Amino acid sequence: xxxxxGHLRLRIAGSDEETFHRDxxxxxxxxxxxxxxxxxxxxxxxxxxxxxxxETTIDGWVFEVTVEDEPRALLRExxxxxxxxxxxxxxxxxxxxxxxxxxxxWVAEGDTVEAGQRLLAIEAMKMENEVRAHRAxxxxxxxxxxxxxxxxxxxxxxxx
Numbered sequence: 001x002x003x004x005x006g007h008l009r010l011r012i013a014g015s016d017e018e019t020f021h022r023d024x025x026x027x028x029x030x031x032x033x034x035x036x037x038x039x040x041x042x043x044x045x046x047x048x049x050x051x052x053x054x055e056t057t058i059d060g061w062v063f064e065v066t067v068e069d070e071p072r073a074l075l076r077e078x079x080x081x082x083x084x085x086x087x088x089x090x091x092x093x094x095x096x097x098x099x100x101x102x103x104x105x106w107v108a109e110g111d112t113v114e115a116g117q118r119l120l121a122i123e124a125m126k127m128e129n130e131v132r133a134h135r136a137x138x139x140x141x142x143x144x145x146x147x148x149x150x151x152x153x154x155x156x157x158x159x160x
Contacts, residue, residue, distance in 0.1 A: 040064070092134055092159040096150040100124030105146060111139045113159060120157070122150060133159055 040053040051068040104121040107113060113133045121128045137159040144156050 090160075091140060092137065094119065094131060094134070094156045094159065096122065096152055096154045096156055097131075098122060098124045098129060099151045100129070100149070102144045102146055102148050102150060102156075103128060105142065105144075107139050107142070107157075109139050109142055113137060113139060120144070131156060135159065 037054050037056045040055055042052065046053060049068070050072050051066050054065045054067065056063050056065060100122040101124075102120055103123045106118045106120060113119065113136065115133055115135045117133045119131050119133055119139075121130050123129070140158040140160040142157045144150060144154075150156065
């Protein structure tokens, strides 16, 4: 297991699975260059959770990123597992990371999927973006159809 002291954990808003681990020195090395990053005001909830929120614009797309200390994030995750939240039996709600139009479904409800398997494709700005399974499981429900429009954060399907 790697030593996470001094590291930061970054989460993209609207995504439970897109988490990045970075050493603060890595962030200092890119500060001042593209993409543009703006600090968002800290709410009482942010202070209580020990997180900082930022907004960044990359190629015209605006993302909200939450940053917290890695040791605190690990402690919070362990506490949540002990309280009965999360384990392997929990459902994985896959959400749209970009607005667009669903152009293809590769799975149906009840299908067994492996981690990394293609689930569906969303077309945005004339590009097809594949959405893949975060982990192995069974497709519990599908909330979209081909040709349906989705917005950032819309629930697409659930894997259990």
